[in-house]
Every structure is written in C-alpha cells, then in structure tokens.
Amino acid sequence: MSSADLDIMLLGKTGVGKSKTGNVLLDRNAFRSVARMESVTMKSQKEITELEDGRRLCVVDTPGVGDTRGTDNEGKKVFINAIKEAVSANPAGYHALIMVLWFGSRFTKEDFKSLEFLKEVLGDEFIKEYCIVVLSNGDSFKRAREDKEIAVPFKEWCKEQEGHFKTIFKEVQERVVLFNNVGSPEEKSEQRRQLIAMVDKLGGRRYINRYFKEAMNELEKLRSDKKISEMAENVQNEISLILYQKDRIKSNLSIDKQLHATCNI
Template identity: 60%
Template sequence: MDRSRDLDLLLLGKTGAGKNATGNSVLGFKAFSSVAATDSVTIKSKKEVTELENGHRLRVVDTPGVGDTRGTEADGEELFMDAIKEAIAMNPAGYHALLLVLRFGSRLTKEDVDIIGYLKTVFGENFIEKHCIIIMTYSDDF
C-alpha cells in the first residue's frame, strides 16, 4: 500500500466544540455521533477512513474532548491521554495535521487558554504553529 497518497488527520478540542461534526464534514458522511448534548459524547478515540475520488485515502481520528465532563479534572486528563495513546496506536505512521476545533463566536475563556496550554504540554510548545489547522465551528449559529 502506498501511504504517500494518504492523508491522516487527528481531531482535537474542548468538549462540545464540534469535533464529531467536523469529522463528518471532512469525511463527507456521518461516521461520528454528532448530537447536541450537555455532557461529553465521545469516550474513546475512533478512526474512520474514506477513499477520495483521486484514489487517496483520508483517515480521520476523533478523540474525546479535552475537559471531558464525566468525572473529575484528573479523570478527564486520564481519559484524554488514554485516547491519545489509542490514536497513536491507530495510526503509528503519524498524522499530517492536527485539527484543533474551536467554537466560533465565544470569547476565549481561561478554560480555553488552559486547554491550549495543556495541549502544548502533550504535543510540544510549538504544536499549534507547526502541526495544527484551526477549525472554527458553529458559525452558522451567527
């Protein structure tokens, strides 16, 4: 298999930012559960693959949100780190880009800044500049 023709993307972001819906949009079909909910929806990392018209494969891995709402902050961090380990195992060759999903129209809160700081500790200080594409969701609400 010629992996040089493939594109591998990892979805990251805060709980409720719209990672599942973004993954569905990128893939072009409903692969990830996308519902309006007050609690976190994604529990484990999940990979979906599609073949594009040009023969390239597109792999998208969805992760639980940073700041997961089930349990304590420590529980959320453990869930996220476990999900990142799963995501690495699902795609050991690595990712072409990390899609950082942010909700459009809301102010950048202390929680948002803390989450970005946390992601920098996980992926490295310059991960946003070097490896991220920032996706703004919910713009149709405005």
C-alpha cells in the same frame, strides 16, 4: 495506505463540534454527534474516506479535552489514554492536528489552559507546525454577516480579534477555517476541499513525539513476534472505506430516483 494518503487527528473541548466536523470531512455520518455538553466520544475512533483525487483520508476523533464527567484529573487521564489510542491507530504520525473551536463563544482562559495542556501532552511545536484551527458553527457567522453584525469577511474578522484567540491565531500562522456543519452538501464539499488544501500546504510531514515512537516500536515488536499481520491491521481501514462507498452508492441512487421522477412529471 500510500505515502500520498492523509492522516488527521481531531482535537478540542467537549461540545465544540469535533464529531460533526469529522463527519463533514468523511462525507458521511460515521462519528456519533449529539447536541449536548456531555462528551459523546469517550474513546478515540478511526474512520477512512476517499477524497476526490483518489487519496484516502484517515480521520481520528478523540474525546474532548476536559471532559465534563469526573474531575479535571480524570478528564486529563481520559484524554491522555485517547491520545495513546490515536497514536496506536497511526504510529507513523499525523499530517495535521485539527483543533476545533466553537464560533460565537468567547475564547476563555479555560480554553487557553486546555490548549496549554495539549502542549504538555503533544509538545510545544505541534501548534506552530502541524495545527489547523476549525471554527465550527459557521452558520452563525453567516447569519451575522447577513444581519450586518459583522462587516468584514471571515479572515479579516480573525485578524481583528484580541485576547487569547489572537494568540492562537498567530501560533497557527493564520491557518483557520470556518465550518458550517449544517450547510448544503456543496458548501460542506467546499469546506472539505479548503481544509485538505491547507493540510497539503503543511508539506506532507507527519507529526510524531515520544508516544508515536513507543507505539511504532511496539508495533514492530508485535509484527516480528507474528502476533499481528499487516493484513489484520488493514481490515478496519477497508471496512470503513466500504461503508463510505456504500453511502455514496445510496446517495447516487437517491439522486437518480429524484431526477427520474422529475423527468416523468
């Protein structure tokens, strides 16, 4: 990847729509997503797509913080291992860490504890400097606006909130995006552009901590020992990108068929 490409890690509790959010960013269903509170993602998964401006976007989906299977300590171990896997996938660091929350549910004390746990693992500075919040289930916000249950636009709604959400909203310096994961292709495309623009505004720096430094040292050692090559490292990226391009071709063929059928009516 070139220096202009982007690397993003998805974080959040089980059942908040991380995988669906990742699929919107990738513009294809690469991450498995099931509507249940059990975490489907038990290991980190890395996928690549191509943005409209030609850059490559790498998205890494991680298991939910506080996964519902096992004890709290077991859930934390799963998450720490997943972070290490995500670090191994991109030892150079990530341009943004996307915290996915669910619109319509209260941001509880448990959520806040999960956030504090993330700080323990990733460091206090990651939220202020690298974190962007995605509120999934945006179709519920849209319906609430249509039904006059919410009278203000999304950004104003965020500023009106109190409690733990107000705290996180300030910590991320108001970097919050609403995602309708079941919206139209045009709506999803606009959401993707909005989020990528927000990532770009972070300045192009990469988040790293001791995990990344350890992973980079290990990677360099393996390279020097000739146990792995850069060509081998790039294979997974190329396969992911080929799958994305294959999906685009299928989609374009489908649109062409529809247009042809319409013209022949």
